[in-house]
Amino acid sequence: MTHPVLSIRDLSVEIPTRHGVVRPVDGVSYDIAAGEILGVVGESGAGKSMAGNAVIGLLTPPAHISTGEIWLNGQRIDQLTGDAMRRLRGKEIGMVFQDPLTSLNPLLRIGDQLTETMLTHLPISRSEAEKRAVAALDEVGIPGAAERVNSYPHEFSGGMRQRVVIALALCAEPSLIIADEPTTALDVSVQAQIIALLRRLCRDRGTAVMLITHDMGVIAEATDRVAVMYAGRLAELGPVRDVLTHPQHPYTHGLMASTPLASQGKSRLHQIPGAMPRLDAVPEGCAFHPRCPYATDKCRQPPVPRVTDGQAACWYPLVDEKVI
Amino acid sequence: MLAYIIRRIGQSALVLLIVGLVAFSMFRFVGDPIDNMLGQERTAEDIDRLRAQLGLDQPFVVQYFKFLEGAVQGNFGVSYRQGRPVAEILLERAPATLELAAVSGILAILFGIALGVFTAIRRDGVLANFIMSASLIGVSLPTFLIGILLIYLFSVELGWLPSFGRGETVDLGGWSTGFLTESGLKALILPSITLGLYQMTLIMRLVRSEMLEVLRQDYIRFARARGLRDRAVNFRHALKNTMVPVITVIGLQLGAIIAFAIITETVFQWPGVGLLFINAIQFVDIPVMAAYLMLISVMFVGINLLVDILYFFIDPRLRADRSGGH
């Protein structure tokens, strides 16, 4: 039996604040298989990045995992201690951040940053690491990689830097990549290239990818499956084609409708009334109910609807006809 | 780079000239040197004669340019008080101040950076918080009082360390050093703590806040996300970036150390240029005051320049900006 590369079970992250405990990630479960790209989508504050940070063990205190389990390649990792977790980072889980301009240490040559990462995780010599660094840069499409290893980050353009970041994330050959809004800070013309690069590299290596984004275009283009998050909870989870074309959750539906891509040909964009609740004021029951045109009393009180097999977290999932 | 340095020196020189002029205009308010040069039984005629001899009857602008004329040729005049060339006196006194400043500076930098890094990494630790609060005591009392209290405790009550002076010094080709004798080293302890404490606190707090700032940066998170060891993250990545702004301040603090040496040297009767300056004020020894201010200014300009050049080596971004020319 093959394990999924990553398996998240009922994961919750809590932050104690003076207004009580807030839960930016609340009972989230999903798997990612080898070579699969899972898109995690949602508005700002929906808990997408927080879940990613929880997986790689970089939650900023006082945020912490309160319940749930995280399994990586059959090993439970949410309870690992500091150093054991550190060994996993980079080696088993790579991460790509949003802004390539700030992700690279401005004072170190990119070659040094690459070799440093490899030497930390791989039993290779320095000269071997230097060789691999050039190869890694070459692989992500940096022209003249042999010379460019000695360059400093500021000598690259934004797109090139994101390629360097990807090379860094992949250089110790992890089995999972968490890409947190990897294209948001880039020019539109470069975005597609980076997505294509990420996709190609992961397909080639069989790396699982958690692609966190709020951009439905990226989702449509790159992912195999998609998880929609709202107010820390999973709203809907399914193959990208199903979710995009037959959204079951009214929120997903609204999200699709408000995206130019999904509303091709329509003259005006749909808008979801209201705003996502603040995390310290998540309403009872279904968190989406104040904005949902279909909400009933059932939605307004506990229990909270959860995603089940092939079923969105909604008491009244939409059927096809309701798509505008 | 060279053009930049030359421009910097040019600007600084202009500023120095202005500072010098302001300083010179101040001298006549410091007091009148004549009374210290003449005894109890002087007459009004003696006073006028001596004043004319010293050129003090001329407008201060004229005095200033005369001073500049000499200074350019390395001649700072003759001390009213000691009747010796000022340059000679300054050279004689400089080693004491420089050694004191060096020891205090090194203490301040070493402990300041170490404690700053520690308190930043252990941000919420009990010990770190205690160090942060305790360090404020050092900057909440005036330096002179700290010095006097140290003397009281370690010299008078405990008798461990000398209460004043430099101890035995050894002359190494014109440079008198206190580093080579036991009494010289002992004599350094209290003054360098007194002088370095304030700067250490400043450096420590600055390093801490800069480090905290850096630790929140994406590239640090990225470095952690790559599984780099804490030591590599904290020192190789974070500390190096922390040092960029810290170096400027350290440079300025080195200057401040030399200036604050005035107080420490007075309290410990440390025979350096600071004490010389205070004595010069007391006796209205204008040539010494002028030369001291010039020396300090030149030193600061030098330190500033050095800091800039150091920047250049630490931060590759600047290298690109500046070598690119304007």
Place this chain on the structure above:
Amino acid sequence: MRRSIQLAVILAALAPAAQAEDFMWAVNTDPQTMDPHAVNSTPVLGFLNNVYEGLVRRGKDMTVEPALATSWEPIGEGEGWRFILREGVTFHDGAEFTAEDVLFSYQRASDEASDTRSWFAPVSEVVVVDDYTVDFMTTAPNPIFPGSIANWMIMDSGWAEVNDATLPDKENGNYATLNTNGTGAFKVTAREPGLRTVLEPFEGWWGEVEHNITRAELTPIQNPATALAALLSGDVDFINPVPIQDVARLKENPDVEVIQGIEARVIMLGFPHEADTLKYSSETTDANPFADVRVRQAVAHAINVPAILQTIMRGNAEAVSQLVSAAMQGYVPELEARPAYDQDRARELLAEAGYPDGFSFGLKCPNNRYLNDEAVCQAITGMLAQVGLNATLDAMPVQNYWPELRADNYDMFLLGWSPGTFDAEHPIRFLAATPNEELRVGSWNFGGYSNARVDELLPLIQSEIDPVARQAMIDETAKILQDEMAYVPMYVQPLVWGIRNNIELTQRPDDFFILRWVTVN
């Protein structure tokens, strides 16, 4: 080779310095020059008294005693003084001391470039009679002449010429500024201005050695607390001065001893006798109340001198009623009584003078010249305020103070005066005589006090040889000054030295520290 020399130097420095009779002492002011004729100040002359010698010197009780002259006598009816010189005396460099050196030193010390020329104002001519006899001719009979030149030091003429130091040079300095060649009991072996000065006994000294010092080192320490700490911790053997407030505590300390004497310096208040108006008054702007003797007397009555002595001076000073202390020649015992502390009397006098409600004015005061000068002025401010004299106190460092006084920027000022000649004539000449450039009198009489009878008496006092007649004239002058309250003398500043308990020494009232009277046990 070079390295080995350096190593030797280092080793020598690391080796413990010679023990035994090393004597370390600290003063608050470094002697600013080693030239005995360049600066006339106590720190310089006091220090150089150990290195250079004069024809006469003062003993432990300030009496004039033979030094380089073995005897002296007046010439004729007061035309001058004849000095018989000591034979067989050599300078530190081995040169022999003769009358030539005396003549040379006279010329050097009386030159315009010298700060000591006023000592020789009465001298018309110096005649070398033979190698060991010198005559000093004076313009008028001068009974106190030998005593007045006790601090005049003899320099070797040959040494001065060879080293191009025939005249003192205050502005630029010369060889004699840093180097010495006297006949005294000690020679300077190292001189670092402002840092330390090292003395060693002169083997060839003519006198009988009383001390047991093998090496002595002087360090200036300005901060009083640091100096005291140095004494308490044993880093130095002797400090001068001891802050007055620490005397009582030091006396309890078994490791140190306090030596206390009365200094010659009288602390007094001065007035702007000549001014037309007050400078710092908020309401009395059209008159100068201090021109009225009753106001000056009111001031004298308003000041509680015993309280100042009790608290600020901690019982270490004595009240005084005239411009010289009782230890000086010419002191007038009959005038010993000070105006009593009497606030009612003070108010009465003010009312009589037309100021029943008092007035406001400015009091200038130095803050680093006399013992606790600032505290004394503060206290005076309070006392005067209690009788309606509201002083605004402006205390400043002495380098700003004298220019202020010279510019007449005061309504009242504090002054200390120590007669260099130890004679009552000295303050009359400098403080009481009407200022006169030509006669070289009244040069410290800032307030321009003027009394015809005093001006008349001064030259007579100076030339009177008969001690009784002279004293009568001094008595008369002192009476005038006290009646007119030209100054308000308050107390004589104490002299407080601190020593480690293994030291024995003698304190002289002129604050000169004589190293040859020191014994280290």
Place this chain on the structure above:
Amino acid sequence: MSDFPIPSAPKSRYRRAVESDLFYTFKRSPVAMVSAAVVLILVLAAVFAPLIAPTNPFDPSSLNLMNGFTPPMAPNAFTGDTFLLGTDDQGRDVFSTILYGMRISLFVGVAAVFLAMVLGITLGLISGYVGGWTETIIMRTADVQLTFPSILVAMLIFGIAKGVTPVEYRDQMAIWVLILAIGLSDWVQFARVVRGATLVEKNKEYVQAARLIGRTPGAIMLRHILPNVLSPVLVIATISLALAIIAEATLSFLGVGAPPTQPSLGTLIRIGQGFLFSGEWWILLFPAVTLLALALSVNLLGDWLRDALNPRLR
């Protein structure tokens, strides 16, 4: 952290939130609360000194010299008077002197910081907003000022002021000169921070928009940019206050401080250190402890404020 809720509510609500956050962290920090209490007590004591102090130490006519050197809580040997914290060499009640001295120290400190703040903010705003030659001149002056040690600047100003002040006013001059000297040697860090923030804010859309609709530069600087730099300025001001109080003490050691007839805490310490060895420990100890408590509390508050507001301090 990109998906943490950042309220996009109007500015006033944001400000309110910041303030209530401040209050919240304040309540959770015992150090901050104790420091604030100490500062409050000391400031109130200083402000109401004339009401609290048993005597007025600045009134020379009320002093009895015979009360000098009375130990705390013990009757004077001559007058029988008793003083809570003893008396100094002038017979002044140490407790009253501390209260009045603190008034001067605080006044000098606050006024100097205020001067530095106004000067620094103005010059910082101008140099950041206007740029060009104006900026070069201002910031170069700031560099020089930074390189020149503050105590020398202070002594320089003191010297000049002494010379140019008319003789009649020289007595009241000392305090104003202290303010000027400390303030002038302290404006640079305000200017630097404000300039940096101005450079950032100036290019933000709302400022661009304000410019487009024809707001004057002055109005833009005051209405839009200034509010954004206030929290770092507040932190610097707090820490500067502590430094200014200490600087005043240091200057009085060098003889350029408040006059002894109207002593500040620094002057009291300078006077008191003369009695360290003589046994009258109370003349030094009480003012020193007061100064320590004051400066330390202000420092701790500043420290807490810095962490609470977490501004980028440069």
